[in-house]
Amino acid sequence: MDKKSSSQQRRESLGARSRKRVREILGTAREVFGEKGFEKATMVEIAQRLGTSEATIFTYFGSKRELCMEVLRRWYYEISADLEREVPLVNGFRARLHFVIRKHLMHLIEEGTGICALVLSEGRNVDEEFSDLITDIKRRYTSPLMAALVAAQKSGEIRRDIPLRLMRDMVYGSMEHILWSHIYSGFLADVDLTASRLSDMLWRAFMPPDQPAEALAQLHAEVADALHRYEQNEAEK
Amino acid sequence: MDKKSSSQQRRESLGARSRKRVREILGTAREVFGEKGFEKATMVEIAQRLGTSEATIFTYFGSKRELCMEVLRRWYYEISADLEREVPLVNGFRARLHFVIRKHLMHLIEEGTGICALVLSEGRNVDEEFSDLITDIKRRYTSPLMAALVAAQKSGEIRRDIPLRLMRDMVYGSMEHILWSHIYSGFLADVDLTASRLSDMLWRAFMPPDQPAEALAQLHAEVADALHRYEQNEAEK
Amino acid sequence: MDKKSSSQQRRESLGARSRKRVREILGTAREVFGEKGFEKATMVEIAQRLGTSEATIFTYFGSKRELCMEVLRRWYYEISADLEREVPLVNGFRARLHFVIRKHLMHLIEEGTGICALVLSEGRNVDEEFSDLITDIKRRYTSPLMAALVAAQKSGEIRRDIPLRLMRDMVYGSMEHILWSHIYSGFLADVDLTASRLSDMLWRAFMPPDQPAEALAQLHAEVADALHRYEQNEAEK
Amino acid sequence: MDKKSSSQQRRESLGARSRKRVREILGTAREVFGEKGFEKATMVEIAQRLGTSEATIFTYFGSKRELCMEVLRRWYYEISADLEREVPLVNGFRARLHFVIRKHLMHLIEEGTGICALVLSEGRNVDEEFSDLITDIKRRYTSPLMAALVAAQKSGEIRRDIPLRLMRDMVYGSMEHILWSHIYSGFLADVDLTASRLSDMLWRAFMPPDQPAEALAQLHAEVADALHRYEQNEAEK
DNA sequence: TATGAATGAGGGTTCATTCAT
DNA sequence: CATGAATGAACCCTCATTCAT
Structure with a gap:
């Protein structure tokens, strides 16, 4: 609360140019963190890709960790906001499941899974402070699907004898592995097809x-x- | 291929006492890498837990990375050998699926998931050299399940219109997320129950x-x- | 003598509004340097408390060090001017000693001892340029007491066989340590009492x-x- | 307790060469800290004077602060042990006072006052952990004189109406200022004479x-x- | 005149790795 | 074969200072 004040407070008063700079930094940071992971990413690399000095980044973000968290926060914010708005408009669990999966896969194909993996692998071994943030992020991100699952259980569309957590893990875990395969093999020709197949199978898995x-x-x-x-x-x- | 040769060769020609030393080092390294992850694990800590000096470890392993890879290789070797022997003895796809899942979950719960996480989070961003090794490791590890899938497709137990890769990703992805949830919440009371539920649902998903x-x-x-x-x-x- | 000249000259020719600005800056700088010491004080903090930017301060003062020196110069100027005017009006060495001590203690208790500590702990390791200034400051500050000592020696009120420097060091050294004790323990209930006791003892010490x-x-x-x-x-x- | 473990523990097992290294480092560190003060001293300078690299120092001391504290601890340990042994052997308060003052002045003339000033000026603004150590150091260092003061009050050799703390501050404060004067002016021809004069005056000051x-x-x-x-x-x- | 923004220079600290013994 | 000791190379982070506007 004290150590960060200098750079922190400077960022509070964001002029128009400033806001742009923040976006640039976050963009580059997203790239680097995504490619390298938190530990292997270095501030110097982010700075170099930006064409500035490390100090400039610290003018806007108090620490490497803080920068990374902001990257995550924004990344998840974007997709979460979309999902929260759109999922409830879709009718029926099967359609919702397909919607969530398709959205997720497309988003990740575009952006790379690096950022997403960060949340999983960097989540532990982190100061309490950020651990909470990560928990929130994840909760919010998965909540539209969770809500759909709850509704579907109530309406009898899916089994009632399985913990929701387990279903959620099946959905996100499957997608993540699919994307890893994609990254390694560079192979995932038809996202739409994959989304359909996956949602179909998961729907069958969850069906009473x-x-x-x-x-x-x-x-x-x-x-x-x-x-x-x-x-x-x-x-x- | 050149840099490693010295220590590699040194390790080849080892007496009985030395082989024991290697095992001790690998055991401790597995612990530490598992607990901390690759980046946060340090050679000093491994050496200290062993009661020796860092230099001793370097007598047997050329680098931190090499040590870590050997840990992974052996870890997967053990479970892979088990699976290769046992899975074919189980009859029917559903039973095989359950067997693989149960084995995997139990193994990871016991050993800590750290090692597993290593493969996933360290798999990328690794010198080309090790990247191949990892690919091999993973291929071998999943091959018993793949074989079971192939057989099941042939016998008509599971759908033929889905790429095997996709099913494999569903199996391992689901388990992985389940284990992450476990790590975070410390909650996974009944491994057997979870294994049953998961294999049941996946079986339904794959069923024609x-x-x-x-x-x-x-x-x-x-x-x-x-x-x-x-x-x-x-x-x- | 050259580096400062630009800002120095800029400061020379100032309008009324600017002179006020200089005073504000010096006031805040005094606070911050007093609280944190020279090293730990930062220009950002001074600027923030002022509600301006760091650059503004550099418009008026060429460097952090220069600013700090000006703070010290003014601080000592104030009390020195008081002492130079008032001490001669007091009659008798004992009363003068008490006066100086009481004034010093009270002034420091009010202002925080930070400023005082600055002179002592920052006095060394300073560019030759400022070292001279500090010497001057201190000479002027102690000169009223020195004058009193000279007069008292002449009148026979105090011993003649002791170098004045030694007596001066006893007076200021004692006070300084008293104030450090105060800082540490937060304990110095009765300044008046302490001033009386100290001046009494020192008077006895100096008495023939x-x-x-x-x-x-x-x-x-x-x-x-x-x-x-x-x-x-x-x-x- | 965790962060320092690597370097800390390595120092525990001090071989013969190791112990010598520690002494060398402490010697050089004493010099640099004494000359520059804690903030301005840099690890790189200490390392350079030693002819080694910074990392070597961190092999033996966990942090700059820790190194500095060890310097202080040892410095005070030496003189404190002497005083504790010798002061009680001296009879009469006046002689004891003279003894302590002479010892202190001589020690400081040899070693420079830098280290001593550290205790005063660095004492505040320090992590709680070290603040305690400093308090202990100072208590132990001044305790022989304090004991002498207590005894003298009891025996009636000195006034009973003055807090001991005040007298102690007069003794150490005077000496410190004398030494500062010495450093600035390079003038302190006769330590013995100064010690005699100072102890005489202080004795008179304290006398009933x-x-x-x-x-x-x-x-x-x-x-x-x-x-x-x-x-x-x-x-x- | 005022300042938002940028940064060069450096500081403390970590750690895999080497090497003489 | 084992190891105590040393270190080069980075890394994160800070801050006084500059400069275009």
């Missing part, structure tokens, strides 16, 4: 063991619901 | 879909999709 | 010894010394 | 205001005591 009737009833309810909403819309015109 | 239910699911998906698009259109008006 | 008591003391010392030597001789046998 | 009779009685008592001891010694032969 033997309930075609259940599924039919669910479909009926959804159609009825949609019609109801549709009619209300028409009435209001 | 039965046709009527499949048709229903397809319909469901299409209706849901149509509704979604329709509603978005309405919203944008 | 009355002869019979002196003779007795001399005897005492000689006997004690003889005994000591005698006993050591005995012990070594 | 008006008691030639008291002093006489005291002398009588001491002579009687000495005779008594002398006779006992004779009897034991």
